[in-house]
Amino acid sequence: FQDYHGLLSFRTAMAGFMEEIRGGRAKFDPNRVVLTAGATAANELLTFILANPGDALLVPTPYYPGFDRDLRWRTGVKIVPIHCDSSNNFQITPKALEEAYNTAMAMKIKVRGVLITNPSNPLGATIQRSTIEEILDFVTRKNIHLVSDEIYSGSVFSSAEFTSVAEVLESRGYKNAERVHIVYSLSKDLGLPGFRIGTIYSYNDKVVTTARRMSSFR
Template sequence: MKFLSKKATCNSHGQDSSYFLGWQEYEKNPYDEVQNPEGIIQMGLAENQLSFDLLESWLSENPDAAGFKKDGESIFRELALFQDYHGLPAFKNALVEFMAEIRGNKVSFSPDNLVLTAGATSANETLIFCLANPGEAILVPTPYYPGFDRDLKWRTGVEIVPIHCSSSNGFQITKPALEEAYEHARKRHLKVKGVLITNPSNPLGTTVTREELNLLINFIDAKGIHLISDEIYSGTVFDSPGFVSITEALVDRNMQNSDVWDRVHIVYSLSKDLGLPGFRVGAIYSNNKTVVAAATKMSSFGLISSQTQYLLSVMLADKEFTRNYISTNQKRLKERHDVLVLGLQDIGISCLSSNGGLFCWVDMRHLLKSSTFEAEMELWKKIVYEVKLNISPGSSCHCTEPGWFRVCFANMSEETLNLAMQRLKFFVDSTTTHRRSPGSPKKMFLTKWVFRLSSYEHEPER
């Protein structure tokens, strides 16, 4: 160990979080309807698999794009040879137009202010490298995406200071919470360089209100700091109130020529809106020329392949396809969201009212033995190991209130989601029955009911 770097031997990656541990347990025993019907159902992965048929249909109708042809002629050699890190102009143009389309064309974006990165993970880390030094701080509202402990901190050396939000107002950001977090950082002798938000929120599944956006604009203006708006779920908003980008909020206040304009930065990707996490397509959008120049240099460590850029430039330039995809995908997300919410309601479990994202913020506080994070972990372990569902506990998202869980709904079939609800219902009903009858054997249902479900819940395909 002494021959390795501190980075290689430190334990600050966050891999030991229950968020990642749940994934590891799933990978050991993944559910499969035929091969492993008693396995763990993955509900901890925010992946959108609801509209693959639209993508596959477009690919079949546009074989030249997938075959790296232009006007019937192969451009394979052109794409395979060296490309600089500024990216293909056609792709950058198509991407900024797609970003505007998702925002109802209320705002526009310039390709000159866009930096391409290998996914939003790379985009967020690159921005942190540009905005803050090791030992400085970024404020992040809780609950927040567990991967931020890795993305924002691990290699940059920057600290995350939480902005504590509560269920009393639907976990919305307040001015007292912002000021308290800022003062807490100062007491720790940490210089605050910015605030990072996700809009729509991961894990809440809610859009940031215009009031919150204006509050954040006023706050960073007063403190002279930056704001990063991670908007990778902007195209998944399926219900009112609609999505308001931080850019729209700034334009509405005529702040284009202000100092604040240069201190607001957007992170975007096609992983969620287009369901392409494996393509590793992310971007930074900033009006700050110095940030764009520095981030572009850093992007050489995580480029998007030219082949991927070419394929997606053709796809996103097809306006008829993008319009149909956005509207159809949002409709499907709404339908699937409602399946989960109604299924949980039938079990006696409620959710935070949400209108976007690929997950729900689920309230299981009434199932805890006590209002502690120890009780939350005990419940989580039962759900993972006994109910065989991988969901993410609120503590992994730094929620200050035990008993909340993030449950994903778009990475599986509706049949699998219904099976997950049935498993959970058996568990809740059995737990409730056991509490009413203290003398009943505690584990009699744990091994039998999980396996019984798979034997009769699935009819063979016709």
């Protein structure tokens, strides 16, 4: 059998494609790429790795309705909403992050991470660089993780409109990159519905190793 987490040649091609659609502004190491059966499997696998049953992920609203299935059904993990509104184009604010975190704490729920979609599903809006920086600062202070679902990263009018968390990490020389994980899939950007090729890209060695070990079950 070949490696369940993907042949090196394919992982190299995937890393190169992820760099290309980001305008070459971020680099991706094929050895940190773990292939999955689509983004759904990637998000669920990361949830299994990062959280225990009863823990929570903070997710900005409005969010993709499928997350209620993908993140919760088999993992036992809860979703605590980060309430966003139209007054600032649904950008995530430090105040909204703190309120969501405090809501979870009040319910005695341990928060394991923040999950964002960038560009957003269902809104299509992109997250501003300054907002990504604020989220990175937040997860560092709280000692939690950031999952950035970037499956629509190639479906913007101009690559300059989209900022990947990978770009921010490289430009800032971020020292806590092991908290950051990216989800990507080919089906949306290539217009191939049902083409189950997803990717976990993690800056955390332990997450990469665990995802590889669990990839045969995806």
